[in-house]
Amino acid sequence: MLANELKTHLTKKILPFWENLADEKNGGYYGYVDKHLVVDTNAHKGCILNSRTLWAFATAARVLEDDRYLTYARRAYDFMQRFEDKENGGVYWSVTAQGEPLDLTKHTYCQAFAIYGLAAYARATGLAEPIEKAMELFRVIEDKCTDAGGYGEAYKCDFSPKNNDKLSENGVMASRTMNTLLHVLEAYAELYRACGSEDVRRAGIVCLERFLKVMYNKEKRRLEVFYDAEYNSLLDMQSFGHDIEASWLIWDAVECLLPEGEREPYKAMCIALAESVHERAMTDHGLKNEIVNGEVDELRIWWVQAEALLGFSNAWELTGNELFKTAVEVQWPATQRLVVDPRPNGEWYWSVYEDGTMTERPMVEEWKCPYHNGRMCLRIIEQNKR
Numbered sequence: 001m002l003a004n005e006l007k008t009h010l011t012k013k014i015l016p017f018w019e020n021l022a023d024e025k026n027g028g029y030y031g032y033v034d035k036h037l038v039v040d041t042n043a044h045k046g047c048i049l050n051s052r053t054l055w056a057f058a059t060a061a062r063v064l065e066d067d068r069y070l071t072y073a074r075r076a077y078d079f080m081q082r083f084e085d086k087e088n089g090g091v092y093w094s095v096t097a098q099g100e101p102l103d104l105t106k107h108t109y110c111q112a113f114a115i116y117g118l119a120a121y122a123r124a125t126g127l128a129e130p131i132e133k134a135m136e137l138f139r140v141i142e143d144k145c146t147d148a149g150g151y152g153e154a155y156k157c158d159f160s161p162k163n164n165d166k167l168s169e170n171g172v173m174a175s176r177t178m179n180t181l182l183h184v185l186e187a188y189a190e191l192y193r194a195c196g197s198e199d200v201r202r203a204g205i206v207c208l209e210r211f212l213k214v215m216y217n218k219e220k221r222r223l224e225v226f227y228d229a230e231y232n233s234l235l236d237m238q239s240f241g242h243d244i245e246a247s248w249l250i251w252d253a254v255e256c257l258l259p260e261g262e263r264e265p266y267k268a269m270c271i272a273l274a275e276s277v278h279e280r281a282m283t284d285h286g287l288k289n290e291i292v293n294g295e296v297d298e299l300r301i302w303w304v305q306a307e308a309l310l311g312f313s314n315a316w317e318l319t320g321n322e323l324f325k326t327a328v329e330v331q332w333p334a335t336q337r338l339v340v341d342p343r344p345n346g347e348w349y350w351s352v353y354e355d356g357t358m359t360e361r362p363m364v365e366e367w368k369c370p371y372h373n374g375r376m377c378l379r380i381i382e383q384n385k386r
Helices: 002-019 045-065 067-084 106-123 129-144 177-197 198-216 240-257 264-281 302-319 324-337 371-385
Strands: 101-103 237-239 288-290 293-298
Touching: 002 045, 002 371, 045 067, 045 106, 045 129, 045 371, 067 106, 067 288, 106 129, 106 177, 129 177, 129 198, 177 198, 177 240, 198 240, 198 264, 237 324, 240 264, 240 288, 240 302, 264 302, 264 324, 302 324, 302 371
Parallel strands: none
Antiparallel strands: 237 288, 288 293
């Protein structure tokens, strides 16, 4: 059974790799490991990495019913205070290896992932303090990271706007991104599960509506990725990884936040996204990365492969379509073959070329965390328990 296989993979491969990166001297977890598995003990530490590590160990403790993982979650939780701006509110983008503020950018994306990790820790422990911290960040997003049209992206330390270079790419500078909204929604769903706040539920529903009414391009069966402030799309692009991730993550939020009678339009959108990605990007050796201005990026990215397995699994559950069942059966062996590092102390490669050759990307840095692959394992394990 796939769930049992993924449980073994999670507990014997993914989580032990991250357990071994505990920084016993400075706290938290080391922020960089190169492709040769050499740890840079002086590398800076990102809020995204720390928040996602907190989420992964806390959720592992809850789903696997194993309190041993709470020790590792607590390490990440304690280090979260290093990112907190006590004066202006919110969390910084990064700190030094020793935990001193480094990049003072207040990005909506970072606030969301801090909420996500804190809420997961609260769910695993039943503690009130992480809920209080998460609700403070919720208010930061709703009060300081919004404007008349929705969520902004990047801010200076005092929450005055700055360029969104961190979540822009392909030659555009986006005022709004699908990626940030997706993970604000994810954070709010997790927080709602942890505390049941009606304010959080209402804010999450606004996110859902924006996906359905603004970001979903029904004609092209994709989510637009980068926008100006008025939600004009800036680039002809389909991110296959984000679309297949959104196809299950939006549905997860719908089940959490909306009554059953209001779910059908979202179900149709999520299925269409999964069908579109399957049609355009699925191969017998993993999922393609993206297409920009008609040019396909054939790299096999670690997180895209994890999201493909989870997205197709969710689509199979929603539709009963054997097409998606077959995709799941193909995707996991392809992922093992392509991106799972066979070295005894390895985890997953960042990316490989179409022929399976490893790229120069590191094993760990501020974006490479036990999140996409860990979340894929944990969600399928949890679903199998129902």
